[in-house]
Amino acid sequence: MRQGQFLPHGRLPRALTALALWFGLVTVPTAAASPVLLDPPEAGTPEEEEEEEAPALIAPDPAPEPEPEAPATSKSKTAKPGKKPTKSASAKKPKGDPRCGGKTPIWEHTVKSGENLGRIAGMYGVRQSDITRLNAKLKKNPDKLSIGQKILVCPDPEVPPHLEEEGSYTVKKGDSLSEIAEKHHMKVGELIALQKGSLRKRLDANKSDLRPGDEITIMIDRGIIAAFAPKKDEDRGVLRVGIPLDPGKHFYIKRPNLAFGTGATIKAIKAAISKYAQLKGIKGGPQVHVGDISARGGGPLKGHKSHQKGVDVDVGLVLKGADAKEVRFLSGNADNLDVARTWALIKSFVDTKEVRAIFLDYGLQKILYEHAKKKGVPESKLDELFQYPRGKGRGFGIIRHWKGHRDHFHVRFHR
DSSP states (O other), X not given: OOTTOOOOGGGSOHHHHHHHHHTTSSOOOOOOOOOEEEOOOOTTOOBSOOOOOOOOEEEOOOSSOOOOOOOOOSOOTTSOTTOOOOOOGGGSOOOOOGGGTTSSOOEEEEOOTTOOHHHHXXXXXXXXXXXXXXXXXXXXXXXXXXXXXXXXXXXXXXXOOEEEEEEEEEOOTTOOHHHHHHHTTOOHHHHHHHOOHHHHHHHHHOTTOOOTTOEEEEEEEEEEOGGGOOOTTTTOXXXXXXXXXXXXXXXXXXXXXXXXXXXXXXXXXXXXXHHHHTSTTTTTSOOEEEOOOOOTTBSOOTTBSSOSSSOEEEEEOOBOGGGTTOOSOOOOOTTTBOHHHHHHHHHHHHTTSOEEEEEOOHHXXXXXXXXXXXXXXXXXXXXXXXXTTSOSSSOOSSEEOOTTOSSEEEEEEOO
16 A cells, blocks of 8 residues: 555554554545534524524635645654644634624625615615615615625624525425425515526416426525624623613503613614604504513513613504503404504614614514505515515514514614
8 A cells, every 4th residue: 555545444453553644654534624513593582482493504704715724644744743733714703894883794795686775684684774884886876786796784793694505496296486485585576586597487477387397496595604603692781871761651661670771772762652652543542562671780681581781672562452451462463463553663663773673473574564565665675674574584684583572572772
């Protein structure tokens, strides 16, 4: 056997293998550089609830990556004993970019077919205005995007960028375009935009004309980019200067001893409810029911994983009928939910520009989404705001799903 030739260890006795390694007759194969496997992120969990099931996430560093160093194939006589291997640049987590307030690295998004600015904003949990702020050329004409165009984004830490690659899916009997789209975190129109040739023409003409055996182009989610992985302890902290939410004419505070927040949070809550109360058609409705914000000094709060820093607040749904004046948080459904008022209340919070995220049950999102669409809210704005109808398996938009939020919505403000 020639020097450097590889022979599996299982075919040599242990003593013989050790001797061969010492004299350099065989080499131990070095594992190729591979993506890091990350557990699903826990940061951003607003309540103490059962976690959503999710597979382990593959998380390579963002492109471009430096060329990996060639692994040594044999022992070097000149190598200094005990010298630690040099860490590659790709192993270092990039620091937060100043343009992103130092909270996250900046990300370069490549525009794909069928995307609009609202969809791109929703993909990273930010507002369209956040993107135009970073990309001066978009301010003049944000609706004019071209395939392959590069756009800078500061992702919300709880909605990090994912590595995606184009793949295909073979349609089976009983499949529908909407089910395939939702499974891959897309809307039907976005899925159709990925198709080419005769299949694209056929689906453009009739979305229901999907046939068993069709090869559908899809985007495969390979997991979170490692450099953007959320911090596990992001929700933990204290409230150094707690400002109380004082009673108001248009809202009821469930537990005043747990209604302390930052100055910016309290101001935003008051502004949102005040705007809501002045809207046409709101008069005569029930008071807004405000739940927990934080304790006076912040810190862990029983029943919550967040609500520690004075930047989170629970708000009751606006209900109708016999449930309208009930001060307890009651689950909303098609029969008791006052859809118009609930949507107006949520939009009033969003319009403060201080909201980072709103957590709401996916089924209730559907009801509000369809109401907003009928009221003429533009498609791009719906894409920016709602996770629905892209499934609840991956964070998207400002209004996001989380279990346990069918009887209230949880507002998270910027720090």
